[in-house]
Amino acid sequence: MVSASEGQCVKYSNDVSYLVSGIDRVGDNSELSIYPNPVNNGGHFYLSGKDFSKVTKVVILSDKGDLISNCNYQIINDSNMELIPSTKKLSNGFYLLFIQFEDRVNVKKFILKD
Numbered sequence: 252m253v254s255a256s257e258g259q260c261v262k263y264s265n266d267v268s269y270l271v272s273g274i275d276r277v278g279d280n281s282e283l284s285i286y287p288n289p290v291n292n293g294g295h296f297y298l299s300g301k302d303f304s305k306v307t308k309v310v311i312l313s314d315k316g317d318l319i320s321n322c323n324y325q326i327i328n329d330s331n332m333e334l335i336p337s338t339k340k341l342s343n344g345f346y347l348l349f350i351q352f353e354d355r356v357n358v359k360k361f362i363l364k365d
Contacts, residue, residue, distance in 0.1 A: 282357075283298060285297070286299065289363065298331070298348070298350070299331050301330050303329055306324065306326070306332070308351040309321075309323075311338075311341070312348075319346065320337050320341065322335065322337065345361075345362055346360075346361055
């Protein structure tokens with residue numbers, strides 16, 4: 252909401268809702284890549300990047316930031332990991348993968364489809 256005033260008169264604008272989707276700037280996401288993307292619903296998917304030995308937590312969030320599923324992971328090597336959602340079947344749509352490292356957090360967008 253925006254307000255403008257002159258003297259004792261004040262005018263307020265209507266509320267405006269918007270979704271911030273520019274999350275690629277949270278952390279250094281240029282180092283991370285989800286594949287395949289779109290992700291096959293109910294299946295495993297992969298993350299490539301670096302320093303996966305420092306990962307402490309991986310979760311799947313809704314496009315609004317709500318926790319949808321914990322995500323088990325298996326480090327294949329320091330630059331690849333396999334991700335396994337703990338919820339076997341999610342709704343098709345847009346999700347966020349939240350990856351917490353010892354020293355930083357990264358968030359990546361992905362699409363889930365049948």
